[in-house]
Amino acid sequence: xxxxxxxxxxxxxxxxxxxxxxxxxxxxxxxx
Amino acid sequence: xxxxxxxxxxxxxxxxxxxxxxxxxxxxxxxxxxxxxxxxxxxxxxxxxxxxxxxxxxxxxxxxxxxxxxxxxxxxxxxxxxxxxxxxxxxxxxxxxxxxxxxxxxxxxxxxxxxxxxxxxxxxxxxxxxxxxxxxxxxxxxxxxxxxxxxxxxxxxxx
Numbered sequence: 001x002x003x004x005x006x007x008x009x010x011x012x013x014x015x016x017x018x019x020x021x022x023x024x025x026x027x028x029x030x031x032x
Numbered sequence: 033x034x035x036x037x038x039x040x041x042x043x044x045x046x047x048x049x050x051x052x053x054x055x056x057x058x059x060x061x062x063x064x065x066x067x068x069x070x071x072x073x074x075x076x077x078x079x080x081x082x083x084x085x086x087x088x089x090x091x092x093x094x095x096x097x098x099x100x101x102x103x104x105x106x107x108x109x110x111x112x113x114x115x116x117x118x119x120x121x122x123x124x125x126x127x128x129x130x131x132x133x134x135x136x137x138x139x140x141x142x143x144x145x146x147x148x149x150x151x152x153x154x155x156x157x158x159x160x161x162x163x164x165x166x167x168x169x170x171x172x173x174x175x176x177x178x179x180x181x182x183x184x185x186x187x188x189x190x191x
Contacts, residue, residue, distance in 0.1 A: 003167075005167055005170035005171060005174065006170075008059065008060065008064075011059070011170045011173050011174050012173075012174075012177070014174040015173065015174040015175065015176065015177025015178060016177060018174065018175070018177065018178045019177050019178040019181050022124055022178050022181075022182070023181070023191070026120050026121060026124060026182075026191055027191045029115070029120055030120055030191055
């Protein structure tokens with residue numbers, strides 16, 4: 001499998017996906 | 033003394049713009065430009081005159097950003113880093129920023145010193161350093177996206 005960080009768009013999408021994952025984790029922890 | 037938190041925030045944002053701005057410059061501009069420049073043998077100028085200057089401001093801006101952020105957190109520093117109630121969002125931002133700082137000083141800069149010839153390295157060591165520095169820089173670019181989201185989210189995005 002190709003490393004997504006090798007492409008600029010792969011890097012940006014990785015960051016956005018990570019943001020969404022962390023958003024739901026923090027939202028769950030806060031209990032919102 | 034009442035002005036201090038505002039001053040810390042001002043420094044934090046200014047240094048942060050320089051840090052992340054240069055990070056985006058490396059990833060969105062310099063790395064693709066180097067590939068094109070190597071094709072027409074003009075890469076030496078970027079490597080000799082541009083990259084060392086950009087790296088200087090990049091790594092020191094990273095440190096100033098973190099120190100000003102720590103000062104801004106003040107007595108809430110531990111609460112943020114332990115995700116105490118009310119500090120979960122800024123805690124995630126602070127941890128991501130800290131990982132990025134460690135990436136800069138612990139991985140990117142030591143490997144860039146080999147690439148730029150500031151420390152002795154063989155051709156193989158330089159090639160390995162190039163790949164490690166590239167991936168660490170790309171990792172920081174990816175991490176900057178949630179880091180900035182959670183920095184903003186602490187006071188501006190309700191969860």
